[in-house]
Structures are given as C-alpha cells and as structure tokens.
Amino acid sequence: MRIADVIKxxxxxxxxxxxxxxxxxxxxxxxxxxxxxAMAAGNGGRNYLDGVVSGAGDMxxxxxxxxxxxxxxxxDKPKKIGEEAPAATVNAFRxxxxxxxxxxxxxxxxxKVLPIFGVDVHSVAANNSDEYEGYMKVQYDGTAIDxxxxxxxxxxxxxxxxxVLPHKYVESFGFKNAEAALGKKLTAKFNAPDxxxxxxxxxxVAVDAQPTSPLAFYQDEFRISNKDxxxxxxxxxxxxxxxxYYALMVTTNESANVDTVKQAILDAGxxxxxxxxxxxxxxxxxxxxxxxxxxxxxxxxxxxxVFGIINTQYISVLERTQQIGLMKxxxxxxxxxxxxxxxxxxxxxxxxxxxxxxxxxLVTLLNPVIADVISLEKGTExxxxxxxxxxxxxxxxxxxxxxxxxxxxxxxxxLDPIEALRTE
Amino acid sequence: xxxxxxxxxxxxxxxxxFRALKDVSLTIPDGASVAILGKSGSGKSTLMHAMxxxxxxxxxxxxIDGEDILKLKQKAVDRFRAEKIGFIxxxxxxxxxxxxxxxxxxxxxxxRVPQKKRKTRVGQALKAVExxxxxxxxxxxxxxxxxxxxxxxxxxxxxxSIIFADEPTxxxxxxxxxKVEELLFGYNKNKGVTLIIVTHDAELAAKCDMIVNIKDGxxxxxxxKKAQPTARKVxx
Numbered sequence: 001m002r003i004a005d006v007i008k009x010x011x012x013x014x015x016x017x018x019x020x021x022x023x024x025x026x027x028x029x030x031x032x033x034x035x036x037x038a039m040a041a042g043n044g045g046r047n048y049l050d051g052v053v054s055g056a057g058d059m060x061x062x063x064x065x066x067x068x069x070x071x072x073x074x075x076d077k078p079k080k081i082g083e084e085a086p087a088a089t090v091n092a093f094r095x096x097x098x099x100x101x102x103x104x105x106x107x108x109x110x111x112k113v114l115p116i117f118g119v120d121v122h123s124v125a126a127n128n129s130d131e132y133e134g135y136m137k138v139q140y141d142g143t144a145i146d147x148x149x150x151x152x153x154x155x156x157x158x159x160x161x162x163x164v165l166p167h168k169y170v171e172s173f174g175f176k177n178a179e180a181a182l183g184k185k186l187t188a189k190f191n192a193p194d195x196x197x198x199x200x201x202x203x204x205v206a207v208d209a210q211p212t213s214p215l216a217f218y219q220d221e222f223r224i225s226n227k228d229x230x231x232x233x234x235x236x237x238x239x240x241x242x243x244x245y246y247a248l249m250v251t252t253n254e255s256a257n258v259d260t261v262k263q264a265i266l267d268a269g270x271x272x273x274x275x276x277x278x279x280x281x282x283x284x285x286x287x288x289x290x291x292x293x294x295x296x297x298x299x300x301x302x303x304x305x306v307f308g309i310i311n312t313q314y315i316s317v318l319e320r321t322q323q324i325g326l327m328k329x330x331x332x333x334x335x336x337x338x339x340x341x342x343x344x345x346x347x348x349x350x351x352x353x354x355x356x357x358x359x360x361x362l363v364t365l366l367n368p369v370i371a372d373v374i375s376l377e378k379g380t381e382x383x384x385x386x387x388x389x390x391x392x393x394x395x396x397x398x399x400x401x402x403x404x405x406x407x408x409x410x411x412x413x414x415l416d417p418i419e420a421l422r423t424e
Numbered sequence: 425x426x427x428x429x430x431x432x433x434x435x436x437x438x439x440x441x442f443r444a445l446k447d448v449s450l451t452i453p454d455g456a457s458v459a460i461l462g463k464s465g466s467g468k469s470t471l472m473h474a475m476x477x478x479x480x481x482x483x484x485x486x487x488i489d490g491e492d493i494l495k496l497k498q499k500a501v502d503r504f505r506a507e508k509i510g511f512i513x514x515x516x517x518x519x520x521x522x523x524x525x526x527x528x529x530x531x532x533x534x535x536r537v538p539q540k541k542r543k544t545r546v547g548q549a550l551k552a553v554e555x556x557x558x559x560x561x562x563x564x565x566x567x568x569x570x571x572x573x574x575x576x577x578x579x580x581x582x583x584x585s586i587i588f589a590d591e592p593t594x595x596x597x598x599x600x601x602x603k604v605e606e607l608l609f610g611y612n613k614n615k616g617v618t619l620i621i622v623t624h625d626a627e628l629a630a631k632c633d634m635i636v637n638i639k640d641g642x643x644x645x646x647x648x649k650k651a652q653p654t655a656r657k658v659x660x
Contacts, residue, residue, distance in 0.1 A: 005533040016521040326517045329478060330531045331506025333499060418478055421513065 001336040010343040017316070024312045025351035027305035028397055032356020034298030036390055037383070040364055042291035044384035049283055059277050060111075060254070062262050064104060065247040066094040067270040095244035100269065104248060107264045109256030116140045117226070117233035118246035119190065122197050124222060126165075126173045126186040126204065134169070136188065137221040138229030140249050145223065149178035150206025160227045163188075163202035166220035170207060178207040188222070193238040200232065302397070305352070306404045309345055313408035317341065317415075324412050325420025334413040341409035342402050349401025353394030361385055426452040426475060426586070426618070431484030433470055444470040445481060446641040452634070454585070455616040457609060459629035462638035469590065471638065472622045476509055476588050477501040488586075506535040510579030510617075512608075514591035516571040518578070520564030524555060527563050528577045535582050549577040553607055569600030576607055586618045587611070593628060605631065 014021045095118065105113045117138050123131035139145075139158045148167055158164060163186050167178060175181040181204050189197040202224060224232075237244070250273075252261045258275050265273045317324070324337060364383040371380040433445040444467045452458050462468040473479035475486055477493045485492045488508070493501055510531075518527050528549055532542045550556045553573040558566065563574060572592065579587055589608060593601035609631065612619040621632060629635045635647040 001534050002536055009533070012522065012526070322517060323519060326519075327530065327534065328502075329476075329505070329511055330534050331502045331504070331509075332534045333502045336534075418473055421517065 001332060003339070006336060006339050007343055010340055010347055013316075013320075013340075014344055014347050020312055020316075021348060021351065024305075024308050025348050025355055027308045028302060028349060028352025028401070029355035029359065031298045031301030031305055032353045032393060032397055033359045034301060034356075035295050035393055036357045036360035036385070037363060038291045038294030038298060039386045039389050039393070040360055040383040041294065042287060043386045043389075044364075044367075044382045045287035045291070046284065047384055048380060048382060049280060049287065059275075059280070060252045060258060062250040062252065062258065062265065062273050062275045063247055064096070064250055064265055064271050064273045066096050066100070067272050068094055095246060096248055097245075098243050100271075101245065101248060103268050104250060104265055104271075107261060107268060109252050109261040109264070110250055111253045111256075112251045114140055114226070114249040114251070115230075115243075115245040116247045116249060117229040119224075119229050119232045120236060121222070122189040122191050124169070124186060124188045126169075126181070126184055127175060129173045131189070132169065132172055134166075134188075135219060135221045136229075137219075137223050138226050138246075139164075139223045140226050145206070146209035147206045148209045150182050150204070152206055158205070158223060158225045160225045161201075161203055162205040162225065164223040165204050165207045166222060167207050167209060168220050181207055186222070190232055190236060192235065198235060200228075202228075302400060306400060309348060309401055309404040310407060312348070313341060313345055313405050314411070316344070317408050317412045320412075321415065321420045324415050325417045328415065328417035329421060337415075338409040338413035341412045342405045345401040345405025345409070346398045349398040350394060352401070353397040356397075357385075357390045357394060360390075425454055425487075425489065426450075427485070427487040428471075428475060429485040429487065431471075431474055431481045431486065433467075433474060433479065433481035444641050445474065448484070448638075448641070448643055450636060450643060450646070452618060452620065454618055455612070456634055457612045457619040457632040458621070458634045458636060459632040460620065460622045460636045460638055461624065461626060461629040463624055466638045467641040468622050468624075468638050470641075472588050472590060472620065475620070476511070476586075477505050503535075506531065507582065508585050510582070510584040510587040512572070512575050512579050512587065512589040512592045514594040516568075516575045516595070518563040518566075518571050518574050520562065522563055524550065524558045524561050524563055524566070524574055527574055528581050531578060531582045537582065545581050545583075546577075549581040552580065552611070553577045567600075568596055569603060572596060572600070572604050573607065576604065576611075580611060580615075580617075583615075584617065586620065589619065589621045591623055591625075592621065593625070594623075 096115075101113055101115060104110060119136050119138065121134055121136040124134040125131045139156075145152065145156060145164060147164075150164075152158060152164075165173075165181055165186065170178050170181055173181065175184070184204050186202045186204055187199055188202065189199045192198050202222075208223075234243075250261070250265065252258050258277050262273045262275050265271055327337060327340075328334075364381070364385055367381045367383055368378075370382050371378065374382075428448060428450040431445050431448045432443065435442045435444055448467075448471060450471075460468045460471055470479065474481045475488075477486075477496075480494055484494070486494050488504075493504055496504065519530075525546055528546045529542055532545055537545065546559075547556070550559055553576050555566075555570060555573055555577060558570065558574075563571065566574060572595075576592075579589075587608070592608060593604055596604060605628065608619060608621070611617060619632075621628065623629055630649075633649050635649065637644040637646070
C-alpha cells in the first residue's frame, strides 16, 4: 500500500471516531498548550528585557559611583535614658574626583570613561508660567527615552541647548498638549556658589512619556546634554574647588570581560559599580525559571496523554479487528497495517499539537490585557509565539504519539486474519 | 490451475491437536466453478484458507500457476493474494462507515494500483454489480443484497484470477441470493475466472461445474457436473 493511501485511510478512520479522536488529542493539546505558552512567555520575556536593557544602556557599560559611607554601626543600639542621641549625621553625597577618573581610566579593559555631572536646578519655567521646582539630569549616553512628542537625534542624543521636558510639566506650563511644547523655550535657574542664581535657556526638543515599565527607573527629570551639564556644574562649583562627578560611565573594551573590569574597579578604591549585564542576567534568570517550570508541567501532561493514546489505539484495534482481518486477507502487508495505526497516532499527535499551539496563540492575543494588568507600556507583547519552536513541538508530539502507538499497532499487525474474520 | 498436494493441517498441540485437513489432494482447472461442500467443521473453510494463502498447513503443497505458495515468504504471499485473489464472505465484511467507492478501492490500494487506474476499475466493478448509482453512499446504508454485491465488486475490482466465496448467499434471502449467484457465475463464465465456493448448501453447489464433498478433513468424492474441456481428473 502506498504511504499516501495509508495516510488518507488513517485520516478517514479518525474522522469516523471523531469524539474519541478529539478527546485524545485534547489531552496532548493541554501539554502542547502549556509548553507553547511557556515558549511564548520566554520568548516575549527575553525580547522585552532586551528592549528594556538596551534602552537602559550598553552591555559593555559599567556605572561607577563613589561608595557612600554612612556610619550605621551605633544607630541600632538601644539608648540609655539621658544618653545623648548622636547628632543625625547629614552625610554630604560624596562625588567622584578627577583623580578617581584617572585611576579608573588606567584599569585594564577600560576603553572610555565618561563623567556625569550633577546639576542642581533652582527653578524651571516656560511659556510665561510660574516658576516650578524640578530636577535636572544629564543625559550621558544613548539611553533610549520614551517620548510622547518630538524627536531626538541619532543614538538618542540631546544636543547642547536642548531639553527633554517631563510630560507632567506640560499642563503646569500651560501647554495645550505635548506637541504644543515643542520648539518652545524653557528657562532654568541654577544656584551659583555665591548664593545668587543664574539663568539658562533651553529649547524643548521633546516631551517624555509615561513610565515605560516597572523595571525601568523613571523620575520626572529635565534632561539636558552632557556638555550643558558640564558647563552648569562648573558654574555651580566654587572657583577653587576641583571638578567633581556624580558618576562615571565606564565603557569596556570589546574584548574585555565586563565582570572582570568591574571587579578591578571595585578593588581600585571606594567605589560602587553596576553593570547592565548583571541587571539583565538576574531578570533573565527569573524568566527562565518561569519558562522551564511551565514546560515541566507541560511535559507531565504529555506523559499522561501518552497513556491516553495507547489506550485509545488499543480500543481502536479491538473495535476494528474485522477490518484489520479483511485488510490482511486482501493482502495488506503487516508493515502497512502497523503503519496505518502509527499514522493514526501521528494524526492524533498532530491534532493535539495544533490545538495546543492554537490555544496558546489565542492567549497571546490577550497581550494588551496582560500589559494593562501588570501596568506595562502599551503595545508591550509579553507573550510572543515562537513559531519555529512551535513547529518543532508539533513534530515532536507526532513522534511521541507514534511511539505511543507502537504497541497497539504491533498488536494490529500481528493479528491472524483467519481469527480476525471469525469474530462476528 | 490450482493443485493441492497432500495437505495436512493441524490445529492446537499435543492432546488438544485437531487435524482439520488430512492429507488432502485436489486439482482445480483454470476457469472452473467449484463447490467445496461440507458440513460445519468438515474442514472446508480450512481448505479454502490453505488454497488462498491465508493459512499455512504444516505439510503438503499448494501449487498455483506453477508456484508453491506455501514456500513463499509472507510478503510474497500477501502480494499474491492482493494481485490474484478475490474474497467474498458470508457476512460481507464491508466497511459500513466508508463510502461504497472506498470499499471497492481498498484492494486496489493494497495492490498499489495508481489512483487514476483505480478510479476506472472501481467504476467498472460497480457497474458490473449494478451499484454505480451508490458510489458515494455509505456502505452501512445498503441492503444485505447490495452489501454482498458491493463485496463482489470489491473482489473483482483488481481483476483476480481466482475468487473464493465463503457461503456467499448464507445471509441472504432466496431472491437476493439468486441475484448474487447470477453475478458470480456470470463473472466466472464471462471472464474465465476460477470460482471456488465454500458452502453447505447442496442446491448452490449443484450449480457449479465441480463439487468437492469434504467430511472430517478428508475429500469423500468429487463430482464432475459437466464436461469441462480444461478440467482434469481429480486426484484423491
């Protein structure tokens, strides 16, 4: 018998036992659904994190700041009556110095050290509004900023003289909407070391967006170029004080191991260092655990369904003893009879796989709801179908089904046609 | 020509051993219609199974067209049945859930006949049994007589040289039975196909060219009804 004919007959036989076929397939479908969903979650989770992390910085970047020494050793102890409470130590934020910058620049594997200046803004105003308080941040690298309006240059660069407006200020400044703020002037006043203030004008080039994700750190900050930051920081410093930095962004060589460089920095002095790779790895681990856990459950479901297939196919062989006998009497070969039942099992596996993957796909359509519920950015797809792997999954299920069908199909192939035709 | 030489078939083992055929020899000429007549348990079905390659007697030879089918490998025996033999059973064994077309197509698929050829052959076979108008019906919706005619169509679809019919009219009333007999004998005469009918019905047997009476696993007598030019003397 030609294989194409065997496949067709197998399909017809299954259609004649629709209920049983569908129920058996559903059992596999449950496993397939769980696994497909796990893959979709892993896929989506990884893609999402890649997006977040690439927004947060380069994988070769290490952010270095000064280690802050807050002496906490005595604070926790019970105090005696009458004992004088130690004066609340107002620790000034220790900034990094040019010598720190030199030390770090000399470390092996460091390609470039970029200082980040801290600027202290006194007030901001635009569109003839009142003066508002605000924070200003120096944009030191190509970190992506989600925008509601406007556009930044290549590599998310903010040019000197430009400012990105936090969206919360749009209304306060009396702009109709975010678009209306674009191109307008923003006046910021800064504290000078002598107690007076000095003003600077910026052009609003863009308005930022709602916090993008719970993982990404967000504050309402006016973002300006690093160059402007450097100039303002210089003006804010007393004339005789050395340069100081809020943080240093270290970029490692392409060949260097980021973690090794980080350790070298930590060893070099009183620094704190964090790589973006670390952040990514720890979150990725979580995604993987969820994915493998789900897959484990899916696998269990599939193992359970294997017995379902075996049982169904055994019953099928019993039910069709006569048919098998006839086919063998008409000269159908043992191998082909076995094949017929194996292919029926493969069909069941195929159907189960398609049902599972299809259901998983339907669930991915709920992405907007999921993003809404766990308050992710609109348009975030946390579940992304991995179509290639889904295909592999369906193929693997067919294989599993064929293997489950082995024993029943052997029973069918071995049937004695005379005996089989005697049963009436 | 079918030559059965000294065939012995035993069922079971040791104390339970039952010899269904005892040293049976028989020659059937090509194109003959033969009745194997006997009561139930006489060994007539066993003889049919042995001649058709369904069963393997432990002793003897079954030579068909010069080849001893008992010496063939299973694969070759299967091919021999698929290409040269048609079967008709008392209880039809048509597949009720399948269409009339698919029922007739089954032996052709087994014999690896290409799809196009299958279509014409199924059409011809159904025409021969006057079931052309039922080609798309489910077999279970047919009457008993129609089912047996369908079984005949299935048996002749692959143009076999031998047709075995096991009590072909056993489950039919006399009118529909007569129709089935007419079809079988007509096909036997027109196509020169050897027709072997296994039955306990003497009336049906009487319509055959040759009657082989079998009892307790032995051939009692062979009656030659008409002068058959190709028929040879039957060896006992």
